[in-house]
């Protein structure tokens with residue numbers, strides 16, 4: 001049994017999530033864990049701590065490339081967890097997935113080209129496209145029965161445009177929590193093959209699969225897409241080591257791989273953080289039992305959030321999360337102005353979330369909660385929210 005109930009005040013180590021809380025509210029209530037940025041407030045798996053300690057005790061902390069045993073740990077993990085065979089030479093280590101998304105934009109598109117994203121989506125998808133003067137082509141997800149569905153007609157008509165070169169796919173999807181089914185992925189692949197569209201598939205959330213769902217690494221659905229895709233993976237979300245900045249990008253096509261490496265060189269990116277690789281290797285080799293326990297805590301927390309909002313008011317719609325530790329909640333029916341609601345959450349409830357508009361205009365009346373925190377602390381946050389809502393918005397809550 002691992003420890004999923006201890007937590008630390010992470011302001012002292014500069015945690016982005018905790019400092020953001022203080023930026024929003026000068027004097028937050030003591031002992032509140034914020035639920036914004038997607039890292040978890042659980043102690044690190046002991047095998048990762050041990051591996052880092054052993055490494056720093058005996059090794060020089062110089063420039064280091066991926067070792068053979070590191071690459072093998074990545075291969076084994078993907079073979080065993082996802083039934084996907086990755087060749088060693090396909091694996092490029094980078095200091096994160098967002099850098100790899102950005103490099104892909106640079107390497108495989110030109111200025112003013114179009115890049116498709118399925119909105120709403122993780123904010124850096126927009127940033128890396130817009131800030132490199134490419135055009136965002138939004139394929140808006142359809143909200144049907146409180147679940148996101150892909151608009152394949154829209155996807156095909158965007159893909160058909162001659163200057164649309166890439167689809168940046170979030171699989172599983174953040175913030176909607178959807179695991180795209182084999183049939184959905186096949187349709188995406190068919191469109192990509194028809195219109196010669198490169199797929200950059202961000203699969204960072206692929207290991208935290210809930211309630212018996214199955215995630216498919218893109219090329220396991222159809223091998224033909226392997227040479228026309230960039231698969232972005234990392235141990236960072238799965239094992240809560242995002243601060244160590246290490247990810248693994250799989251590029252089977254040697255021409256695309258060289259273009260990616262060249263673009264990285266132009267940006268001054270040559271390798272990942274050495275301790276990130278040490279931690280990733282330990283995580284992939286020795287922390288799978290930790291992952292299984294962590295997923296149980298996340299399932300408990302996801303259920304808690306769903307039950308809580310549904311019993312507070314049926315006007316809240318909590319999307320069923322099939323993967324990861326984020327919850328996505330629609331409050332549009334409460335008819336509360338979003339600015340008022342966001343201020344209220346911070347100042348009346350000490351309830352720190354990401355507001356929906358960060359992920360796209362259509363989700364202005366959503367908010368995202370990170371449930372990667374001890375269950376008791378999540379309950380405390382929800383209790384404060386309930387008290388605040390009943391004091392201020394009782395009428396809005398009632399049906």
Ligand SMILES: Cc1ncc(COP(=O)(O)O)c(C=O)c1O
Pocket residue numbers: 038095096097098099122170174202204205234236242246247
């Ligand atoms: C879909 C997605 N991609 C990438 C990242 C971050 O990747 P990295 O920290 O490796 O740059 C996140 C973090 O929340 C994410 O949700």
